[in-house]
Amino acid sequence: MNIFKLSIKNIFNKPLSSSISLALLVLGVGIISLLLQLNTLIKDQMDNNLRGIDMVVGAKGSPLQLILSSVYHIDSPTGNISLAEAETISNNRMVGSSIKILYGDNYKGFRIVGAEKKFIELYKGVIKEGKDWDNPYEVLVGSKVYEKLKINLGDELISSHGLRETGQSHDEGTFKVVGLLKPSNSVIDQLIITSPQSVWDIHETHDHDEHENEHEHEHEHDNREITAMLIKFKSPMNIIQFPRQINENTNLQAAVPSYEISRLFKLFGFGIETLSYLAYLIIIVSGFSLFINLFNSMRERKYEMALIRTLGASRFQLSTMIIFESLVLTISGFILGLLFSRFGVMFVSSLMEESINYNLNSLKILNEEYWLLGLSVLIGVVSSLIPAIQVYKMNISKILADA
Amino acid sequence: MLKTKEVEFNYDNQMFFKFQNIDLNSNENLLIIGESGVGKTTLMHLLAGLLKSNSGSIKLFDKELNQMSSYQLDSFRKNNIGIVFQRPHFVNSLTVKENLQLAQYIANKNDNTRIESILKNLNIFEKSNKKTNQLSQGEKQRVSIALAIVNSPKLILADEPTSSLDDNNCSKVIKLLKKQATDFGAQLIVITHDSRLKKHFKKSIEL
Numbered sequence: 001m002n003i004f005k006l007s008i009k010n011i012f013n014k015p016l017s018s019s020i021s022l023a024l025l026v027l028g029v030g031i032i033s034l035l036l037q038l039n040t041l042i043k044d045q046m047d048n049n050l051r052g053i054d055m056v057v058g059a060k061g062s063p064l065q066l067i068l069s070s071v072y073h074i075d076s077p078t079g080n081i082s083l084a085e086a087e088t089i090s091n092n093r094m095v096g097s098s099i100k101i102l103y104g105d106n107y108k109g110f111r112i113v114g115a116e117k118k119f120i121e122l123y124k125g126v127i128k129e130g131k132d133w134d135n136p137y138e139v140l141v142g143s144k145v146y147e148k149l150k151i152n153l154g155d156e157l158i159s160s161h162g163l164r165e166t167g168q169s170h171d172e173g174t175f176k177v178v179g180l181l182k183p184s185n186s187v188i189d190q191l192i193i194t195s196p197q198s199v200w201d202i203h204e205t206h207d208h209d210e211h212e213n214e215h216e217h218e219h220e221h222d223n224r225e226i227t228a229m230l231i232k233f234k235s236p237m238n239i240i241q242f243p244r245q246i247n248e249n250t251n252l253q254a255a256v257p258s259y260e261i262s263r264l265f266k267l268f269g270f271g272i273e274t275l276s277y278l279a280y281l282i283i284i285v286s287g288f289s290l291f292i293n294l295f296n297s298m299r300e301r302k303y304e305m306a307l308i309r310t311l312g313a314s315r316f317q318l319s320t321m322i323i324f325e326s327l328v329l330t331i332s333g334f335i336l337g338l339l340f341s342r343f344g345v346m347f348v349s350s351l352m353e354e355s356i357n358y359n360l361n362s363l364k365i366l367n368e369e370y371w372l373l374g375l376s377v378l379i380g381v382v383s384s385l386i387p388a389i390q391v392y393k394m395n396i397s398k399i400l401a402d403a
Numbered sequence: 404m405l406k407t408k409e410v411e412f413n414y415d416n417q418m419f420f421k422f423q424n425i426d427l428n429s430n431e432n433l434l435i436i437g438e439s440g441v442g443k444t445t446l447m448h449l450l451a452g453l454l455k456s457n458s459g460s461i462k463l464f465d466k467e468l469n470q471m472s473s474y475q476l477d478s479f480r481k482n483n484i485g486i487v488f489q490r491p492h493f494v495n496s497l498t499v500k501e502n503l504q505l506a507q508y509i510a511n512k513n514d515n516t517r518i519e520s521i522l523k524n525l526n527i528f529e530k531s532n533k534k535t536n537q538l539s540q541g542e543k544q545r546v547s548i549a550l551a552i553v554n555s556p557k558l559i560l561a562d563e564p565t566s567s568l569d570d571n572n573c574s575k576v577i578k579l580l581k582k583q584a585t586d587f588g589a590q591l592i593v594i595t596h597d598s599r600l601k602k603h604f605k606k607s608i609e610l
Contacts, residue, residue, distance in 0.1 A: 001504035006494070013496030307492040310453065311550070312481020313509045314474055397448040400488065 003317055007324035010297070017293045022333050024286030025379070029337025029372055031279035034344040035272050036368050041345065046072070046261050049187045052122055054236070055243055056255050057081070057089055058228035063255035064264060070101060070228035071257050073111055073187050077103070080225035081252055089229065089252070094242050096234040102199050102226040105159040105173060110145045112159055112175070112192045114199030122230070123186040129153055130179035136198040139175045143183035144190045153177055157192070159202070173202045200224055283379060286333070290326055291383035298322070298387045306396040319388040323381060330380030334373050338365070404429045404590065405450070405558075410459035412445055422446055422459075425608060432581065432591040434600055437610030446610070447562050447594045451484055452476035464557060481510040485551030485589065487580070489563035491543040493535035499546050500531040503553045510554040521549050524586065525579070541572070548580060552587050559584050561593045565600060577603050 011018045049072055058066045061078030068075035080102070090098035099122060101115040113119070117132065120140065130153045133140060141151055151157070159173035175194060183189055233239060243254035298305070305318055405427040413419040420442035427433050437443050448454040449461060452468050453476075461468040464483060471479060493502050503518045522528040525545040530538060538546065544564070551559055561580060565573040577593070577600055584591040593600060601607060 001497075001501055001508045003508075006497070006505060009496040009501070301495070303492040304494050307488075307550075308494065308505070308509070309477070310451065310480065310486050311506045311509045312477050312554075314477045317509070397445075397453040400448070400453070401444045 003321045004324055007321050007328055010301075010321075010325055011328060014293075014297060017297075018329060021286050021290040021293055022329055022336070024282055024289055025330060025333030025376065026336040026340055028279045028281075028283035028286055029334050029376060030340030030344065031282070032276055032372060033338055033341035033366075033369055035276055035279070036366050037341055037345045038348060039272060040366055041349075043265070048185060049123075050257050050261065051186075052232050053230045053257055054233045054239055055231040056228055056257060057086065057231060057246060057252050058255070060251060060253045063253065064260050066228065066253060066255045067257045067260045070230065071187070073113070073191060077227045078253065080227055081229075083224040083226055085250065085252060086226055086229045089246065089250075090231070092242075094233055094235075094238040096232045098232070099230045100196060100226045101228055101230065102196055104199065104203065104227070105161055107145075107157045107159050107175070107192055108149055110142075110149070110190060110192055112139070112194060112199070114194055114196040116196065119230075120181070120188065120193060123184055123188045125184050125188050126182045127179045128182040130177070133178055133195055136195055136201055137175050138178040138198075139192050139194040140179040140181055141177055142181050142189040142191045142193070145192055146177075146180050151177055151180075153180060196226070283375065287379040287383045290329060290379070291386065294322060294326060294384055294387040295390075298390060302394070302399050305391055305394060306399045309394070309396045310400070315392045315394075318394075319392045322388040322391055323384045326384030327377065327380040330376040331373075334376040337372075337376075338369065404431075404464060405433075405592075406460075406462040407450075408460045408462075410446075410449060410456045410461060412442070412449060412454065412456050414445075418442075420445055422449075422610070423608065427590075427592075427606070430590065431606055432584065432604055433593070434604035434607035435592065435594045435610060436596065436598065436601065436607055437594075438596055441610040443594045443596065443610060444562060447486075447560055450592070451486055451560055452480050481554060483557050485554065485556035485559045487547055487551045487559065487561040487564050489566060491547035493543075493546065493550075495534070495536055498532050498534055499527070499538070499549075502535065502546070503549060506550055506553050512554060517555075518549075518553060521553060521587075524583070525549055544576060545579075548583055552583055552589065555587060556589050559589050559591045561591065561595075563595050563597070564593065565595065565597050570599065573597065573599055574603075 053071055056066055056070050058070060058077065059079030059081050065075050066078050069077040083100070086098075086100060089095065090100075097118065099116050099118045101113055101119060103111055103113045105112045125140075125142075127140065128143075130140075139157065145151065155177045157175045157177065159175060175192070175198070181188060181193075233242065239256060243256055246252055246254035308318060309315070405425055407422065407425045409424065410422045411420065412422075422442065425433070425435075435443065435446065445454065449456050449468075450463065452471070456469055459469075466479065468476065468479075494505060497505060499522070500518060503521070504513075504515075507513055507518070519528065519531075522531055525548060527542055527545045527549070530542060530546075535543065535546065551561075559580070564580060565576050568576060580591060580593070581603065583589075593604070
């Protein structure tokens with residue numbers, strides 16, 4: 001038996017009032033930590049996929065949509081642009097490197113992207129098994145796709161038109177799996193990647209059934225289209241001027257991912273901020289509830305306290321017991337709150353994986369969460385301070401004489 | 404062993420008590436008897452170091468209580484004095500055994516064999532793991548005696564231990580207290596208004 005054990009026994013002796021303060025604290029800490037975790041994870045994920053892309057060129061429409069569709073692959077594309085026009089831009093002296101991508105098909109909900117091989121290098125994709133594609137209709141498959149759909153090397157995938165699972169299927173669009181990619185923790189994990197030629201071929205034959213042989217495509221060079229082009233500038237300075245030039249002088253759209261993403265974060269940052277104020281309020285209320293609990297239990301237990309004093313415990317030991325009781329509650333509230341937020345993150349990420357094939361699984365403790373621990377300890381100390389001082393000043397003789 | 408001299412105490416300048424001198428030798432028990440309102444509880448709290456007198460001197464085991472700090476009194480109390488209250492008090496979140504363990508912990512002791520032997524001696528060993536609010540009145544009184552003697556005090560102070568008991572039980576409790584004091588080598592001072600106890604004590608003073 002010691003003072004610490006006694007504190008814990010006291011908490012369990014009043015399970016109802018203890019658990020209300022605890023529940024409030026768990027809720028407050030849990031919400032804040034969940035917001036922090038999701039914010040960080042989504043930001044990390046967004047930044048991770050942004051690497052090396054200074055600008056995206058695509059069809060006119062919403063710039064955010066263009067970024068979401070061609071950088072993050074979670075929205076429909078704004079439309080297609082002609083290959084010839086894209087070539088003109090990529091030949092501009094301000095452009096350091098450019099990657100053309102095109103898509104319009106999926107396999108069981110996972111997008112099939114036609115891209116230059118630089119695309120895989122951009123995301124540091126490494127082939128785990130098999131080889132790179134050499135011919136049209138050969139594909140590399142991202143790690144999440146083959147894990148989820150249990151695809152093996154050499155399998156044949158029949159694509160469907162559109163980006164959703166329910167599109168009509170191309171009889172012509174049968175792809176052969178020639179390589180599997182290692183997990184890279186970027187968008188290519190959830191993509192099926194092939195040569196641009198494969199995608200052109202499917203859509204040519206699909207749109208113009210009368211064209212029967214491949215040679216005719218060569219003559220139609222000018223009609224070929226791509227969905228978007230990812231561009232890296234030679235100098236970061238160009239980011240100010242070049243997108244505006246494109247938007248004003250061509251019928252293409254240029255969007256800057258870093259700018260669009262920070263705009264997006266500002267947009268829902270307001271909601272996050274409001275929610276976290278609410279959560280801080282809940283934490284403060286939990287502090288009050290804790291204080292009221294301790295204060296009441298102090299009055300109920302005054303004979304107990306007097307007894308412990310007559311047994312020879314010092315004032316200081318008794319006050320410590322009160323502060324311990326409070327700290328045990330707030331620290332376990334903090335720990336349960338973190339657990340709560342981790343389950344929340346897992347839940348949200350499982351939801352997101354269903355709908356947009358993103359995975360947010362990193363459960364490290366954030367710096368801000370150490371601040372939350374500090375806050376919980378502070379709440380514990382502050383709310384027990386007055387009861388502890390009361391116990392310290394307690395007149396045991398008077399209490400015992402009144403008994 | 405106990406020597407008091409012209410002890411005076413007043414509560415907020417309203418109630419004033421002047422106590423007669425007490426001189427008690429080692430191996431003697433004492434009965435302090437007095438009507439309500441003569442300051443019995445005050446005297447007991449003074450002897451236990453729970454209160455400090457305004458003037459006079461209380462010498463217990465050759466230590467002058469009036470010269471000790473609050474912290475020294477706490478420490479003196481846990482090493483020397485066991486108190487049996489009029490109404491038994493316990494830590495309600497703990498079992499009988501845990502209450503006794505807590506008392507030992509406060510006195511920096513840890514001796515489960517002693518706890519067992521005390522509980523057996525008081526015939527409440529089978530209640531060891533019961534919460535104190537599950538005990539009967541008589542059992543509670545025994546546990547409070549156990550709490551008073553668990554740290555082997557040299558002095559047991561009992562405040563009105565028999566006031567609410569019938570003659571039969573009164574006699575039982577006082578015999579039990581005396582037996583415990585003898586068994587565990589402590590002196591007993593009982594403070595009461597209950598004149599039935601007079602016949603159990605050789606030495607008594609009236610306030």
